Amino acid sequence: EVQLVESGGGLVQPGRSLRLSCAASGFVFDDHGMHWVRQAPGKGLEWVSGISWNSGSIAYAGSVKGRFTISRDNAKNSLFLQMNSLRAEDTAFYYCARDPTIAVAGSPDYWGQGTLVTVSS
Amino acid sequence: QSVLTQPPSVSAAPGQKVTISCSGSSSNIGNNYVSWYQQLPGTAPKLLIYDNNKRPSGIPDRFSGSKSGTSATLGITGLQTGDEADYYCGTWDSSLSAVIFGGGTKLTVL
Numbered sequence: 562e563v564q565l566v567e568s569g570g571g572l573v574q575p576g577r578s579l580r581l582s583c584a585a586s587g588f589v590f591d592d593h594g595m596h597w598v599r600q601a602p603g604k605g606l607e608w609v610s611g612i613s614w615n616s617g618s619i620a621y622a623g624s625v626k627g628r629f630t631i632s633r634d635n636a637k638n639s640l641f642l643q644m645n646s647l648r649a650e651d652t653a654f655y656y657c658a659r660d661p662t663i664a665v666a667g668s669p670d671y672w673g674q675g676t677l678v679t680v681s682s
Numbered sequence: 683q684s685v686l687t688q689p690p691s692v693s694a695a696p697g698q699k700v701t702i703s704c705s706g707s708s709s710n711i712g713n714n715y716v717s718w719y720q721q722l723p724g725t726a727p728k729l730l731i732y733d734n735n736k737r738p739s740g741i742p743d744r745f746s747g748s749k750s751g752t753s754a755t756l757g758i759t760g761l762q763t764g765d766e767a768d769y770y771c772g773t774w775d776s777s778l779s780a781v782i783f784g785g786g787t788k789l790t791v792l
Contacts, residue, residue, distance in 0.1 A: 596781060598727075605684065606719075606727065606770055608781040620779050656726055668717035668772040668781055670738070672726045 563587040563671045565657045570676030573647055583640040583657030583673060591615070591635040594660030596669050597642045599653035599678075609655070610642065611665035618665050625651075647680045654678075685710060686771055688784035694761055695792050702756040702787045704771030710782055714774045716754040718747055721768045721786075730769075731756065761791050 569581040581597070597609040610621045610631040619631055630643040640657055654677050658669030687705040694700040704716065718731035729738055731747035734754065746757040754771055771784040 598781070598783075605786040606772070606783040608783065611781065622780055661732065666774050667715065668732070668774065670717075670729050670732060672728070674726050 563659065565659065565671060565673030567655060567657050567673045567676035570655065570678045572679045572681065574682050575648060575680055577647055578643070578645045579647060579678060581642040581644065581655055581657075581676060581678070585638045585640065585657075585659070588659070590633075590638040592663060594618075594663055594665040594667075595631075595633060595640045596658045596660060596665070597631060597640075598656045598658050598669065598672075599651075600656070600675075601650075601653040604653075607653070611660065612640070613665050614663040620665055644678070647678075649680050652678060652680045684785040685775060685778070685782045686773070686784035688769075688771060688787045690785070691788045691790065693790040693792055696761050696763060698761050699757065699759045700761060700789065701758075702769050702771075702789070704754045704756070704784050706752050706754075706773065706782075708752060709777035710752075710773050710775040711749065711754055712752040713776060716747065716749055717772045718745075718754075718756045719770045719772065720765075721770065723767070727770060758789070763791050765789060766791050 564586045566584045594613045596611040628646045654675040656675045657673040659671040661670045715733045719727040721727045734749040735747040768786045
């Protein structure tokens with residue numbers, strides 16, 4: 562059974578940093594690209610970033626480019642999102658999601674349960 | 683404002699059929715596969731349809747997907763109260779080099 566478990570969310574002040582993690586199990590991690598998708602409370606889905614199986618291809622949404630960094634550790638079946646210079650508008654549930662391919666060119670298939678990031682003073 | 687356009691809400695009676703549209707452009711729906719997701723209240727999105735019209739195992743055949751040109755449609759037959767949820771379409775946008783989602787459609791089963 563595919564499982565994606567996010568951690569690292571919490572309350573953080575504007576301008577500070579936070580690092581999210583996603584532990585993957587139930588599938589061959591390095592056979593898949595991975596994504597981060599966020600959802601502000603009561604709002605729709607917003608794709609944040611994606612990374613290919615070998616980290617050779619990485620993409621970011623314009624709203625986070627230059628502030629967020631996605632990475633992965635295939636030896637530890639883990640995905641990360643380093644978030645710097647956080648803003649109030651970054652407040653959202655952050656979901657780790659699997660790409661059905663090795664690349665980052667499709668819609669996710671499996672999703673984690675999400676971790677809440679709240680940016681507030 | 684989302685790149686993909688969905689109606690904000692749809693409603694129908696139990697047992698009836700409903701369709702949800704998703705409109706895009708040649709850089710997204712027109713040249714890439716479309717997926718559909720169901721998000722029940724307080725839960726994570728769940729894949730309903732992938733590659734325009736395929737259902738993952740475990741998804742009942744009451745759910746169907748289709749694509750024509752730069753638009754896609756999700757169909758749900760035999761509506762049940764448990765189908766009340768938000769539904770999102772998603773695809774890759776080749777110009778943006780990004781995954782994009784529709785704004786979501788809230789389904790109410792009256």
